[in-house]
Amino acid sequence: MKSKLFNKVLIANRGEIAIRVMRACRELGIPTAAVYSDADRNAIHVRYADEAHHIGGAAPTESYLQLERIVKVAHDCGADAIHPGYGFLSEKAAFPEACEAAGIRFIGPPASAMRALSSKLAARQLAVEHGVPVTPGSGAIDPTAAAAAANAIGFPVMVKPSGGGGGIGMKVVESEGELAAAVESSAQAARSAFGDPTVYIERYIRRPRHIEIQVICDSHGNAVHLGERECSIQRRHQKIMEETPSPAVTQEIRTAMGDAAIRAARAAGYVNAGTVEFIFSEGEFFFLEVNARLQVEHPITEAVTGIDIVKEQIRIAAGMELSFKQPDVTWTGHSIEMRINAEDPLRKFLPNPKRITRWVAPAGPGVRVDSGFGPGSDVPPNYDSLVAKLIVHGSDRAEAIARAGRALREFVVVGPATTISYHRAILESPDFRSGNLSTRFIEEHPQLLDQAKKLADDKSPFDYGADPRHIAAAAAAVAAVVNR
Numbered sequence: 487m488k489s490k491l492f493n494k495v496l497i498a499n500r501g502e503i504a505i506r507v508m509r510a511c512r513e514l515g516i517p518t519a520a521v522y523s524d525a526d527r528n529a530i531h532v533r534y535a536d537e538a539h540h541i542g543g544a545a546p547t548e549s550y551l552q553l554e555r556i557v558k559v560a561h562d563c564g565a566d567a568i569h570p571g572y573g574f575l576s577e578k579a580a581f582p583e584a585c586e587a588a589g590i591r592f593i594g595p596p597a598s599a600m601r602a603l604s605s606k607l608a609a610r611q612l613a614v615e616h617g618v619p620v621t622p623g624s625g626a627i628d629p630t631a632a633a634a635a636a637n638a639i640g641f642p643v644m645v646k647p648s649g650g651g652g653g654i655g656m657k658v659v660e661s662e663g664e665l666a667a668a669v670e671s672s673a674q675a676a677r678s679a680f681g682d683p684t685v686y687i688e689r690y691i692r693r694p695r696h697i698e699i700q701v702i703c704d705s706h707g708n709a710v711h712l713g714e715r716e717c718s719i720q721r722r723h724q725k726i727m728e729e730t731p732s733p734a735v736t737q738e739i740r741t742a743m744g745d746a747a748i749r750a751a752r753a754a755g756y757v758n759a760g761t762v763e764f765i766f767s768e769g770e771f772f773f774l775e776v777n778a779r780l781q782v783e784h785p786i787t788e789a790v791t792g793i794d795i796v797k798e799q800i801r802i803a804a805g806m807e808l809s810f811k812q813p814d815v816t817w818t819g820h821s822i823e824m825r826i827n828a829e830d831p832l833r834k835f836l837p838n839p840k841r842i843t844r845w846v847a848p849a850g851p852g853v854r855v856d857s858g859f860g861p862g863s864d865v866p867p868n869y870d871s872l873v874a875k876l877i878v879h880g881s882d883r884a885e886a887i888a889r890a891g892r893a894l895r896e897f898v899v900v901g902p903a904t905t906i907s908y909h910r911a912i913l914e915s916p917d918f919r920s921g922n923l924s925t926r927f928i929e930e931h932p933q934l935l936d937q938a939k940k941l942a943d944d945k946s947p948f949d950y951g952a953d954p955r956h957i958a959a960a961a962a963a964v965a966a967v968v969n970r
Contacts, residue, residue, distance in 0.1 A: 499571030501858030503530035510796040525866040537967030544690020575784035623688030648684040693924040694765040699747035711744035733921030789821035789879040830903035848896035900957040911937035
């Protein structure tokens with residue numbers, strides 16, 4: 487049956503998020519078009535789509551960051567909408583502008599909202615003007631003005647680039663003597679990474695939690711939040727595990743944070759799905775930034791609310807109203823997501839891109855695996871090291887933790903080293919189990935590496951290749967068939 491939403495959607499991304507969007511489109515009856523680089527010629531997302539188009543070399547600058555080329559492919563293949571996924575071009579205001587010029591719908595926020603939120607300084611000011619709490623901080627500063635600003639705020643402080651993300655250029659400063667060098671270093675990193683050397687200072691909270699609120703807004707004035715996600719388990723400012731609900735957030739706090747997140751989104755003229763990030767400490771929350779796109783960790787929110795966020799994105803982009811109101815949103819049980827990366831925890835998390843020789847995804851009650859890889863897939867060195875997202879859902883946090891541990895033990899990925907054993911170590915940590923979390927959790931628990939090393943030797947019962955008896959039995963079975 488032909489969909490009344492779009493004739494065809496092109497997904498301007500790769501891997502698991504491309505497949506995630508394609509799955510939503512398939513259920514909505516919308517044909518899909520994939521794009522791929524030289525490195526992804528044989529990737530699963532290329533085979534999953536209804537059609538696929540080559541867009542350039544393996545380097546992102548030669549393919550997935552080629553905005554004009556991607557829009558032209560969409561136009562030429564008859565796609566009337568583009569979903570950007572996350573990363574790459576997803577938060578570039580030029581992308582929705584180029585789509586509009588080509589008569590193509592962008593499945594995401596408008597360029598005006600992206601521009602309003604792309605600068606952390608501008609977003610902070612917007613938050614202040616609309617009653618959203620922020621940490622004490624400065625405006626744009628240089629080394630000569632930094633001391634006065636920092637002393638007014640109070641040490642320790644954090645120096646942060648106004649543009650970009652991913653923790654790039656962020657510096658914690660404990661005293662005035664360290665400040666000038668930190669400001670200069672942060673500005674240089676920001677100039678190199680984002681083309682914008684603007685930096686500012688804000689009070690550094692030593693052991694905060696990182697809590698984010700999922701919001702969805704349509705073009706008819708409706709805006710809702712889908713609750714919080716606890717994203718405090720981070721390594722070098724990069725999330726590696728998320729859960730919902732947060733062990734620290736009460737219903738009262740959830741309501742207050744949700745209301746603040748909606749105010750921030752409305753202030754920017756936001757439409758479609760987005761995430762408002764906060765830091766949380768001792769019962770107080772402070773605005774951090776807005777991610778103007780679909781988040782990697784959106785599946786855990788889907789698990790506890792039963793709402794398909796990607797389908798809502800598509801409907802909103804087609805001009806429809808949200809299919810639910812705030813009173814309709816309920817939360818059931820607990821969900822955890824673990825980002826399985828092709829990295830070696832025992833070698834300082836060194837990326838380990840290789841061919842996957844064996845792969846068995848876990849299954850059973852409450853288990854979901856989002857991935858763009860499988861047996862025989864090559865993990866290319868050109869992109870993020872994420873190979874799978876393992877999502878579990880349980881009736882409560884204890885069951886979700888037990889289910890996550892069970893699913894991790896079942897997961898078989900042979901070829902590249904992965905973070906599976908490290909995630910198992912986190913789940914076994916008494917502090918994690920008690921909900922004693924902060925963004926410093928990883929650095930405060932160096933013993934996790936020793937535990938991960940021990941767990942790495944605990945082979946999955948589904949890894950038949952790990953037992954010579956199974957190899958011999960498989961070979962005998964093949965021989966018996968051949969010799970019939």
